[in-house]
Amino acid sequence: MKLDRLPKLKQISKKRIGRGLGSGKGKTAGKGTKGQNARGKMRLGFVGGGLPLYRKLPLVRGKGNPGTRGKLFGVNLSSLSNIKSGTVIDVEFLLANRVINKKDAQNGVKILGTGEIKFPVIVKLPVSESARKKIERAKGRVM
DSSP states (O other): OOGGGSOOOOOOOOOOOSSOGGGSSOTTTTSOSSSHHHHSOOOTTOOTTSOOHHHHSOOOOSTTSTTTTTOOEEEEGGGGTTSOTTOEEOHHHHHHTTSSOHHHHSSOEEEEOSSOOOSOOEEOSOBOHHHHHHHHHTTOEEO
C-alpha cells in the first residue's frame, strides 16, 4: 500500500465569507472596499454607464432570430433535372440525393420554377405557380 494511492477522505468545504478578520474573507468579504460592486447585485452584462457588449455586436441573422423564422428554402426545377421519371419528390428524397442538407430543410422546402422539367414527377412539397405549371405541363402531379 502506498500513501499517494489512498483515496482522499477529506472534502474541501465551501468558502465561508464574512466570518471575521481571522478567516481571511472577513470584513469586506472579498469585495474590496466601497463602490457599486461591493454593495448590491447587478445583472449579468452590466458595465456601469458604458454600452454593454451584446449591444456593441452587430445583429446576426440566423435560425434564432425572428427575421428568418418560417421562411422556406427554395429549390429550383433545374436542380431536379437528373432524376428518374415518376419519382416522388419530398424532403426525404431531396436529402437522400443531396439536393439540400439538414440545415436547409429545418424551416421547410419550396419548389421554384427556374429551369425546365421534361418528365412526369409527383411533388409532395409547396410549389410556386410557375413551377406548378411546368410540372403539370410535363404530365406530373403536385399534391
